[in-house]
Amino acid sequence: MSSIRRIEPGPRMSAGVVHGNTVYLAGQVGNPGDDVAAQTKTVLDTIDRLLAEAGTDKSRILSAQIWLADMANFGTMNTVWDAWVDKANPPARATGESKLATPAHLVEIIIVAALP
Structure with a gap:
């Protein structure tokens, strides 16, 4: 039976969960009030x-699921993503538009990764 390890568990959710050889974030x-580029950079730093x-x-x-509050920010978010993503190992990815936790949140990214 595989163990489950929770990363930064809180009363509502964990920041991440490791099960078997898979990591679910x-x-x-990002920081509410920042523009989409700054929020994306903050999110990617947190993911790292x-x-x-x-x-x-x-x-x-x-895989990566990216939710934008407004698809008009797709190009700006992609500029930050493209500078960050491992070009030799790009993940499967989907991007969509959705209302996020607050109107000040402009981007949310969900990641699934493998352990070495």
Whole structure:
């Protein structure tokens, strides 16, 4: 039976869960009030930190779900994403528009990754 390890567990959810050889990250958001580029950078920095805590890195990301409050920000978000993503190992990815937790949140990213 595979163990389950929770990363930064809280009363409502964990920032991440490791089960078997897979890491599941909760949706990560940036600082409300920042523009979409700054929020995306903050989210990706948080993803790097959580993946490292789980024992992996962005080269092992299997899939990414990106939610934007407004698809008009797709190009700006992609500029930050493209500078960050491991070009040799890009994940499967989907991007959609959705209302987020607050109107000040402009981007949320959900990641599934493999352990080495």
